[in-house]
Amino acid sequence: MSSGSVIGEALSVRFSGRVPRRVFWVSALLCSVLGWLVGWLYATLYMTTMTEITWDFVTVAVGAFQIWLALISVSISVRRLHDVGRNGLWVLPIVLVPVLGAIFWFVLGCLVGEQHENRYGPDPYATRNNLNALTTAS
Secondary structure (H helix, E strand, C coil): CCHHHHHHHHCCCCCCCCCCHHHHHHHHHHHHHHHHHHHHHHHHHHCCCCCHHHHHHHHHHHHHHHHHHHHHHHHHHHHHHHHCCCCHHHHHHHHHCHHHHHHHHHHHHHCCCCCCCECCECCCCHHHHHHHHHHHHC
Protein backbone atom coordinates (compact mmCIF):
# COMPACT_ATOMS: atom_id res chain seq x y z
CA MET A 1 0.00 0.00 0.00
CA SER A 2 1.58 3.28 -1.06
CA SER A 3 1.49 6.43 1.05
CA GLY A 4 -1.09 8.07 -1.23
CA SER A 5 -3.42 5.09 -1.08
CA VAL A 6 -3.11 4.89 2.72
CA ILE A 7 -4.22 8.51 3.05
CA GLY A 8 -6.99 8.02 0.50
CA GLU A 9 -8.19 4.92 2.33
CA ALA A 10 -7.90 6.67 5.70
CA LEU A 11 -10.10 9.58 4.56
CA SER A 12 -12.73 7.57 2.68
CA VAL A 13 -16.26 7.08 3.97
CA ARG A 14 -17.05 3.42 3.27
CA PHE A 15 -18.63 0.94 5.63
CA SER A 16 -17.67 -2.28 3.84
CA GLY A 17 -14.37 -4.08 3.72
CA ARG A 18 -11.43 -4.16 6.11
CA VAL A 19 -8.57 -1.85 7.02
CA PRO A 20 -5.29 -2.70 8.76
CA ARG A 21 -4.06 -0.97 11.91
CA ARG A 22 -1.80 1.39 9.96
CA VAL A 23 -4.71 2.89 8.00
CA PHE A 24 -6.78 3.11 11.20
CA TRP A 25 -4.09 5.12 13.00
CA VAL A 26 -3.36 7.33 9.97
CA SER A 27 -7.08 8.11 9.85
CA ALA A 28 -7.14 8.91 13.58
CA LEU A 29 -4.15 11.23 13.21
CA LEU A 30 -5.51 12.99 10.11
CA CYS A 31 -8.99 13.45 11.61
CA SER A 32 -7.50 14.82 14.83
CA VAL A 33 -5.19 17.26 13.07
CA LEU A 34 -7.82 18.39 10.56
CA GLY A 35 -10.43 18.80 13.32
CA TRP A 36 -8.01 20.83 15.41
CA LEU A 37 -7.04 23.04 12.46
CA VAL A 38 -10.63 23.72 11.48
CA GLY A 39 -11.52 24.46 15.11
CA TRP A 40 -8.60 26.87 15.37
CA LEU A 41 -9.60 28.55 12.09
CA TYR A 42 -13.21 28.84 13.27
CA ALA A 43 -12.13 30.42 16.57
CA THR A 44 -9.83 32.81 14.70
CA LEU A 45 -12.59 33.81 12.28
CA TYR A 46 -14.91 34.39 15.24
CA MET A 47 -12.65 37.26 16.27
CA THR A 48 -12.89 38.93 12.86
CA THR A 49 -15.55 41.29 11.63
CA MET A 50 -17.79 39.85 8.94
CA THR A 51 -21.37 40.08 7.79
CA GLU A 52 -24.00 37.82 9.29
CA ILE A 53 -24.45 35.98 5.99
CA THR A 54 -20.71 35.33 5.74
CA TRP A 55 -20.59 34.10 9.34
CA ASP A 56 -23.57 31.80 8.67
CA PHE A 57 -21.76 30.38 5.65
CA VAL A 58 -18.58 29.78 7.69
CA THR A 59 -20.61 28.10 10.44
CA VAL A 60 -22.39 25.79 7.98
CA ALA A 61 -19.11 24.95 6.20
CA VAL A 62 -17.36 24.11 9.48
CA GLY A 63 -20.36 22.04 10.61
CA ALA A 64 -20.37 20.10 7.33
CA PHE A 65 -16.64 19.48 7.63
CA GLN A 66 -17.04 18.22 11.21
CA ILE A 67 -19.83 15.87 10.09
CA TRP A 68 -17.52 14.55 7.34
CA LEU A 69 -14.77 13.92 9.92
CA ALA A 70 -17.27 12.12 12.19
CA LEU A 71 -18.39 9.92 9.27
CA ILE A 72 -14.76 9.09 8.51
CA SER A 73 -14.16 8.15 12.16
CA VAL A 74 -17.21 5.90 12.33
CA SER A 75 -16.56 4.26 8.95
CA ILE A 76 -12.88 3.58 9.68
CA SER A 77 -13.90 2.06 13.03
CA VAL A 78 -16.48 -0.18 11.33
CA ARG A 79 -13.90 -1.36 8.77
CA ARG A 80 -11.36 -1.94 11.56
CA LEU A 81 -13.96 -4.01 13.44
CA HIS A 82 -14.44 -6.00 10.24
CA ASP A 83 -10.69 -6.65 10.12
CA VAL A 84 -10.80 -8.26 13.57
CA GLY A 85 -13.88 -10.28 12.59
CA ARG A 86 -16.53 -8.27 14.44
CA ASN A 87 -19.80 -6.77 13.27
CA GLY A 88 -19.80 -3.03 12.61
CA LEU A 89 -22.51 -2.52 15.25
CA TRP A 90 -19.77 -2.87 17.86
CA VAL A 91 -19.01 0.75 16.96
CA LEU A 92 -21.99 1.82 19.09
CA PRO A 93 -20.08 1.57 22.42
CA ILE A 94 -17.37 3.76 20.89
CA VAL A 95 -19.90 6.42 19.94
CA LEU A 96 -22.35 6.19 22.84
CA VAL A 97 -20.14 5.64 25.91
CA PRO A 98 -17.45 8.36 26.03
CA VAL A 99 -14.78 7.00 28.42
CA LEU A 100 -15.38 3.30 27.76
CA GLY A 101 -15.65 4.11 24.06
CA ALA A 102 -12.25 5.81 24.01
CA ILE A 103 -10.62 2.79 25.66
CA PHE A 104 -12.46 0.42 23.30
CA TRP A 105 -11.35 2.53 20.32
CA PHE A 106 -7.70 2.46 21.43
CA VAL A 107 -7.78 -1.32 21.94
CA LEU A 108 -9.42 -1.73 18.53
CA GLY A 109 -6.50 0.10 16.96
CA CYS A 110 -4.02 -2.24 18.63
CA LEU A 111 -5.66 -5.59 17.87
CA VAL A 112 -4.15 -7.72 15.11
CA GLY A 113 -6.61 -8.38 12.31
CA GLU A 114 -7.59 -11.84 11.18
CA GLN A 115 -4.82 -13.13 8.90
CA HIS A 116 -7.19 -14.80 6.47
CA GLU A 117 -10.22 -13.85 4.43
CA ASN A 118 -13.29 -13.41 6.61
CA ARG A 119 -16.93 -12.63 5.84
CA TYR A 120 -16.06 -8.92 5.49
CA GLY A 121 -13.39 -9.32 2.83
CA PRO A 122 -9.84 -10.44 2.12
CA ASP A 123 -6.93 -9.88 4.47
CA PRO A 124 -5.60 -6.36 3.71
CA TYR A 125 -2.06 -7.70 4.22
CA ALA A 126 -2.56 -10.90 2.19
CA THR A 127 -0.10 -9.84 -0.53
CA ARG A 128 2.56 -8.92 2.01
CA ASN A 129 2.00 -12.13 3.99
CA ASN A 130 2.27 -14.23 0.81
CA LEU A 131 5.54 -12.51 -0.11
CA ASN A 132 6.91 -13.15 3.41
CA ALA A 133 5.92 -16.82 3.16
CA LEU A 134 7.62 -17.14 -0.23
CA THR A 135 10.77 -15.45 1.05
CA THR A 136 11.05 -17.64 4.15
CA ALA A 137 10.32 -20.81 2.13
CA SER A 138 13.21 -20.09 -0.25
